[in-house]
Amino acid sequence: MVRLLNAGFSRLLHYKQLYIAVILSFFLSASLTLSNIDSSNGIIAGETLKTIPVVGVFAAAVLGLFIGTEYSDGTMRNKLTVGTKRRNVYFTNYIISSAVCTVICISAMTGSAAACLLTGAKLYTPNADVSTVMLLNAVGVLLMSFSIAGIITFICMMVSGKAAGGISAMLVMIVMVFLGSWAYSRLCEPEFVSDMMLVNNIPQSGPKYLNPLYVGGGARSILELAVDVMPATQGMLMVSDEFYNQPICYIGSIALAVGFTAVGAAMFSKKDIK
Amino acid sequence: MNYVLETNNLCKSYKHFKALNGLSMHIPFGSIYGIVGRNGAGKTTLIRLICGLQKPTEGEYKLYGISNTNKNISKSRRRMGAVVETPSIYLDMSAEDNLKQQYKIIGLPSYDGIDDILKLVGLENTGSKKAKNFSLGMKQRLGIAIALCADPDFLVLDEPINGLDPQGIIEIRELILRLNQERQITVLISSHILDELSKLATHYGFIDGGRIIKEISAKELEAAARKCLLMEVTDVKALSRVLDRLGVEYKILSEEKANVYAKLNISNIAMELAKENAEIISVTEKDESLESFYVELIGGGTHNG
Numbered sequence: 264m265v266r267l268l269n270a271g272f273s274r275l276l277h278y279k280q281l282y283i284a285v286i287l288s289f290f291l292s293a294s295l296t297l298s299n300i301d302s303s304n305g306i307i308a309g310e311t312l313k314t315i316p317v318v319g320v321f322a323a324a325v326l327g328l329f330i331g332t333e334y335s336d337g338t339m340r341n342k343l344t345v346g347t348k349r350r351n352v353y354f355t356n357y358i359i360s361s362a363v364c365t366v367i368c369i370s371a372m373t374g375s376a377a378a379c380l381l382t383g384a385k386l387y388t389p390n391a392d393v394s395t396v397m398l399l400n401a402v403g404v405l406l407m408s409f410s411i412a413g414i415i416t417f418i419c420m421m422v423s424g425k426a427a428g429g430i431s432a433m434l435v436m437i438v439m440v441f442l443g444s445w446a447y448s449r450l451c452e453p454e455f456v457s458d459m460m461l462v463n464n465i466p467q468s469g470p471k472y473l474n475p476l477y478v479g480g481g482a483r484s485i486l487e488l489a490v491d492v493m494p495a496t497q498g499m500l501m502v503s504d505e506f507y508n509q510p511i512c513y514i515g516s517i518a519l520a521v522g523f524t525a526v527g528a529a530m531f532s533k534k535d536i537k
Numbered sequence: 538m539n540y541v542l543e544t545n546n547l548c549k550s551y552k553h554f555k556a557l558n559g560l561s562m563h564i565p566f567g568s569i570y571g572i573v574g575r576n577g578a579g580k581t582t583l584i585r586l587i588c589g590l591q592k593p594t595e596g597e598y599k600l601y602g603i604s605n606t607n608k609n610i611s612k613s614r615r616r617m618g619a620v621v622e623t624p625s626i627y628l629d630m631s632a633e634d635n636l637k638q639q640y641k642i643i644g645l646p647s648y649d650g651i652d653d654i655l656k657l658v659g660l661e662n663t664g665s666k667k668a669k670n671f672s673l674g675m676k677q678r679l680g681i682a683i684a685l686c687a688d689p690d691f692l693v694l695d696e697p698i699n700g701l702d703p704q705g706i707i708e709i710r711e712l713i714l715r716l717n718q719e720r721q722i723t724v725l726i727s728s729h730i731l732d733e734l735s736k737l738a739t740h741y742g743f744i745d746g747g748r749i750i751k752e753i754s755a756k757e758l759e760a761a762a763r764k765c766l767l768m769e770v771t772d773v774k775a776l777s778r779v780l781d782r783l784g785v786e787y788k789i790l791s792e793e794k795a796n797v798y799a800k801l802n803i804s805n806i807a808m809e810l811a812k813e814n815a816e817i818i819s820v821t822e823k824d825e826s827l828e829s830f831y832v833e834l835i836g837g838g839t840h841n842g
Contacts, residue, residue, distance in 0.1 A: 266642055269641050340625045344693075345687050346611035535585075536585070
């Protein structure tokens, strides 16, 4: 597998699309951070991670093309014909995908850090120590990179073709962001709401009633678990400074990475290659 | 006899379609083995199986005596190189970078042999030109160069001359012959361009409907090839009566044509035919070539391509 990693990383280092994604995520993150610095020249730590929920989309674009090329140019055959084990081919691609996701995340965080340094903005958190939050977030981002890599590798290895693989992976990542946003917003709905009314021209809140958008019971537990586990929503939790449930989030990321990689490797070992 | 590759009752199905249906073949060491068959006969499927790109549904094959079900089959594969359908090359890399990439995959410690391989396939002067700007023939040769990186002694080439111009065809043919004669590389080559294959192959396997229907060496084919006369007459029934009287072997092709497998005195035949109120229109001497052998064996019927 060392041979495959050597070949894969040497090709990756010459891959223009990776550098474009790294630069884009750096500048996007820096500009988002700059726009969130408040009047007291401070910024909530989580808001420096606003690019993280969409890192998967950048990574999907790069990896879809990178892995898809193996199918469209037929170079996957060069590996298998000389007796390379399929399991090793899959794991190599997973490791490369993890590296790509991590590098894009680091680039995004570096962009935010550069924006803070440039403006002298200070990080703060409403409820906890900044350094602890940053450390927990960093671990979360790293593990999230591994889970995103697992999902993208799975899609790109199962869908044969550069365009098809890339588009499929990007679509899945975009859908995950939208689904995550929807799930997160539903969880943010209050259980009870009241209407505003005017009494003697003075606005007053009316009687409280059950919010029809509120999700309760077992469905809420499932939705909470999904938000804690899904990579895009983990990023949203960090941004909103609500990344409290770290053990579940960390375990969720690891489970996603291991699950997708194990299933993907098993399916790839049986896949008919053209 | 020792074989590089033996297949035994190999089957491959895609849903309800049987691409290979009990295929058995034997490729001797040092041979150039040509698989001959129409489009859809199963040539590429067979090659995909033996290259490990797909798994057989039934049956087995042995590569250097090691069965595909044996864990050591990957070691056998390290002794082979292949170009399956289109050349497998990174289009955004130069020829040299493509070879370096393959060297890394194989795990070779240095790039020492790359210049020799590029020279062997005639790509030594391509410099930093990217493979996407290569001609089809150059891409094909680069594909073969990549297949040669592991210094294989078994080379599998799937339709290597498809789409090439005459010069490209000659170059690939000469390269294959050189690899076989100078490096003693056994070559499995699939093609439906029979004339070209007949200039290369030492052994043939005729494939139809997913199975090998005949294996024959070039020498056996040559010995089996018979010269014959293609006779065109006004009345083939009269000709058959004349030939029957002379005790000559023949085969009626149409109402005017017949193949006659004997040396004949044409004047005598003309006179005999005249007695039957028939005439000779033309007489052509024919060699039973690979093509006619193929047509005889498989028939010129429907074309699935």
